[in-house]
Amino acid sequence: MPESRRNSLLQWMQGTAITVGVVVVFVAMAVGGGVLGVRSIAEATTEIIVYPFAVTNSALEARWNLTAIHRSVRDVVLAETDEQRAAAIADIIGREDKAIEHLRLVRERFHGDKRQVDSAIAAIEQWRPVREAVIHQALAGDYESATRTMKTQGTRYFTVVDENIDNILAISNAMARTLSDVAVRTAQLIITGTIAGAAVLAGLIVFGLTRWANAVKKSRALSERLAESEEQLRGARRISEDYLASRDLFSSIMHISADAIISVDNNQHIVLFNQGAERIFGYAADEVIGQPLDILLPPEVRAIHHEHVVDFGHSDDTSRRMGERTQVFGRRKNGQVFPAEASISRVAVEGRLTFTATLRDVTTQRETQRAIEALNADLVHRATQLESANRELEAFSYSVSHDLRAPLRAVDGFSQALMEDYATALPEEARDFLSRIRNASQRMGQLIDDMLNLSRVSRSEMRLQRLDLTAMARGIASDLAKSQPERAVEFVIADELVADGDPHLVQIVLTNLLGNAWKYTSKHPTARIEFGGRAAEDGAQAFFVRDDGAGFNMAYADKLFGAFQRLHGMDEYPGTGIGLVTAQRIVHRHGGRIWAEGAVEQGATFTFTLQ
Numbered sequence: 001m002p003e004s005r006r007n008s009l010l011q012w013m014q015g016t017a018i019t020v021g022v023v024v025v026f027v028a029m030a031v032g033g034g035v036l037g038v039r040s041i042a043e044a045t046t047e048i049i050v051y052p053f054a055v056t057n058s059a060l061e062a063r064w065n066l067t068a069i070h071r072s073v074r075d076v077v078l079a080e081t082d083e084q085r086a087a088a089i090a091d092i093i094g095r096e097d098k099a100i101e102h103l104r105l106v107r108e109r110f111h112g113d114k115r116q117v118d119s120a121i122a123a124i125e126q127w128r129p130v131r132e133a134v135i136h137q138a139l140a141g142d143y144e145s146a147t148r149t150m151k152t153q154g155t156r157y158f159t160v161v162d163e164n165i166d167n168i169l170a171i172s173n174a175m176a177r178t179l180s181d182v183a184v185r186t187a188q189l190i191i192t193g194t195i196a197g198a199a200v201l202a203g204l205i206v207f208g209l210t211r212w213a214n215a216v217k218k219s220r221a222l223s224e225r226l227a228e229s230e231e232q233l234r235g236a237r238r239i240s241e242d243y244l245a246s247r248d249l250f251s252s253i254m255h256i257s258a259d260a261i262i263s264v265d266n267n268q269h270i271v272l273f274n275q276g277a278e279r280i281f282g283y284a285a286d287e288v289i290g291q292p293l294d295i296l297l298p299p300e301v302r303a304i305h306h307e308h309v310v311d312f313g314h315s316d317d318t319s320r321r322m323g324e325r326t327q328v329f330g331r332r333k334n335g336q337v338f339p340a341e342a343s344i345s346r347v348a349v350e351g352r353l354t355f356t357a358t359l360r361d362v363t364t365q366r367e368t369q370r371a372i373e374a375l376n377a378d379l380v381h382r383a384t385q386l387e388s389a390n391r392e393l394e395a396f397s398y399s400v401s402h403d404l405r406a407p408l409r410a411v412d413g414f415s416q417a418l419m420e421d422y423a424t425a426l427p428e429e430a431r432d433f434l435s436r437i438r439n440a441s442q443r444m445g446q447l448i449d450d451m452l453n454l455s456r457v458s459r460s461e462m463r464l465q466r467l468d469l470t471a472m473a474r475g476i477a478s479d480l481a482k483s484q485p486e487r488a489v490e491f492v493i494a495d496e497l498v499a500d501g502d503p504h505l506v507q508i509v510l511t512n513l514l515g516n517a518w519k520y521t522s523k524h525p526t527a528r529i530e531f532g533g534r535a536a537e538d539g540a541q542a543f544f545v546r547d548d549g550a551g552f553n554m555a556y557a558d559k560l561f562g563a564f565q566r567l568h569g570m571d572e573y574p575g576t577g578i579g580l581v582t583a584q585r586i587v588h589r590h591g592g593r594i595w596a597e598g599a600v601e602q603g604a605t606f607t608f609t610l611q
Contacts, residue, residue: 055172058105059165062120065099066161069131073150076135082348085139092131099161100124112171120164127157139347140263140271140354260359266352268293268309280361282333298331312344313353319345322357330359338363404448412441462502462589469497469543472510473531480518488525489518494532497543499610505586506610512579513545513606520604521549540592540609548603552596560596583608 072095075088100121107117130153137146260280263272269292273285281288281296288295294302312320322328322342330340342359415438419431426434470493477491499506514529521527529547536542552560561584587594590610598604 054109055106056169058102058109059168062099062102062106063162063165065095065102066124066158069095069099070158073131073134073154076138089135096124096128096131106168110168110172112168116164116167116171120161120168123157123160123164127154130154130157139352140265142263142272258360260361261356262293262296262359263354263356264293264309265354266313268306268355270296271354272356277359280332280359281330296330298329298337301329309344309355313346313355318347319343328359330361339366405445408441408445408448412438412445415441460505462505464500464502467499467501467503467506469499469506469510469531470495472507473497473514476507476511476514477529477531480514484522487522487527489521489527489529492528492530492532497531497533499541499543501590501610505589509583509586509608510545512583513608516579516606517545517547517549517604520551521547524549536607536609540611542607542609544605544607546603546605551598551600551602551604553600554598557596557598561594 069092072088072092076085076092103117103121103124107114107121110117130149134146134149134154137149257274257276258279260277261272261274262270262277265271269290270288271290273283273288278284283295293305297305308322320343322344328340328342329337331337339362340359341362342357344355344357346353346355348354415434418426419434419438423431473493474491477493481487481489481491510531514531517529521529527548529545531543531545533541533543561580584594587608587610592609592611594606594608596604596606
């Protein structure tokens with residue numbers, strides 16, 4: 001009821017009570033007073049005052065029970081236990097009966113068109129089958145249909161009841177005003193009546209004031225109750241709207257889920273089939289609703305599945321993961337059987353069980369798992385082959401270390417003996433041949449040593465610790481300077497360069513890089529070799545060795561880190577071509593990378609990271 005109408009009604013009731021009291025006094029004066037007259041007047045006064053209150057109070061009680069029905073419909077779906085849900089359903093039925101009972105009281109006292117009351121009672125009776133449908137849909141998990149039914153049908157009946165109650169109050173208001181007008185005109189006619197009933201007048205005044213005070217008290221109480229009822233009705237409607245909105249959201253989320261969500265009743269007939277289930281099984285929801293669950297199962301597992309559901313229904317669990325004892329399979333509309341992962345839950349209301357399964361097609365995951373298992377098997381096979389190759393490499397290294405060194409030492413030793421003991425007897429050409437034999441054998445020995453070192457750095461155990469690279473570089477630079485003190489080489493080594501690594505292996509990296517810088521600047525009268533740090537493009541800490549020596553052509557940069565690959569001749573710069581390969585392998589073992597930049601006769605820069 002609008003606020004303005006409510007205030008107008010209450011003000012009229014209070015005014016009517018005062019007017020009627022005064023009119024009755026003058027009627028009593030007109031008829032001459034008396035005890036019998038006082039009683040008749042009191043009864044007439046009571047009838048006029050009580051009539052609008054009785055009709056209004058019963059109408060508002062009916063409306064209040066309808067508000068409570070709104071809340072209980074919400075509680076049916078939101079209840080956490082079967083007892084709470086059953087209590088909510090019982091409350092709905094009881095409130096409906098109370099609402100009809102109050103409307104029938106209105107009909108007995110209502111002096112207007114009783115069809116208004118009959119229409120409100122009929123609307124409540126017509127709401128009852130709608131209520132049953134809403135509850136059944138909600139208990140079956142079909143929240144979308146329940147919401148739609150409540151909005152399209154349930155709200156319509158509640159609106160009819162509200163409109164009829166408003167009309168009843170308006171008619172009662174109008175009729176009471178008419179009685180008031182008649183009483184006022186009557187009072188004007190008899191206002192000049194006899195003064196003989198002065199004593200009766202005093203008594204009636206007291207009686208009238210008492211009745212008036214009671215009417216005012218009832219009016220105020222009714223006003224407060226009316227305000228509270230309307231506020232609760234508005235709150236209930238807001239809650240109902242919020243609830244319906246949340247149900248719409250939940251229904252939307254459920255239907256757009258990538259997983260299949262399927263509900264069945266106690267007879268294992270499908271009552272809910274979301275869009276995820278449509279995509280996985282290939283059926284439309286209309287094709288499977290009401291059908292037995294068997295159409296979604298391969299024939300060979302149907303009996304086992306039936307037993308599983310029945311067993312779950314008699315257990316104390318409310319949810320369970322399926323597939324713990326046997327694999328779960330589904331059957332598409334086209335007959336294709338696919339593997340699945342599933343879980344099942346249940347809810348019971350008034351003895352009716354509803355089972356809901358959430359299912360996911362894991363065909364792709366199973367294929368991926370098989371591919372991974374095959375890959376793992378292949379990796380095991382390759383690891384076995386690699387282990388065998390490593391054992392062969394170790395045997396080869398042992399052979400190189402022991403079997404090849406002895407002949408080389410013999411060749412070098414006998415060549416040296418010939419040159420020392422028979423130098424005067426040999427012609428110059430023969431001495432040159434012996435010198436070449438010695439140089440070749442020594443270079444071969446150095447190559448064997450470098451190969452063995454390369455093998456060791458690939459297989460040796462790493463012991464990581466915090467390293468002072470600045471101190472390492474300065475020690476290596478000092479040794480290089482002492483080896484050729486006549487050279488004019490400036491070393492620039494940055495301070496406080498630290499990293500985590502194996503001290504022996506990192507020492508080899510710095511020795512090779514700084515040694516190369518020393519070697520490839522030897523043709524210049526003066527040289528500058530720098531060791532420093534900077535951030536790499538990926539943000540890792542990088543270290544570099546830069547020189548201004550011979551440099552190299554960037555077109556051949558990919559050959560720098562290949563075994564036995566050289567960009568300069570042996571007659572220019574001696575070496576075996578193993579040093580950079582060894583440095584690269586050590587850097588990779590530390591989880592880092594190494595690269596080079598340079599230009600011919602403009603120097604080279606080698607940069608590396610250790611993590």
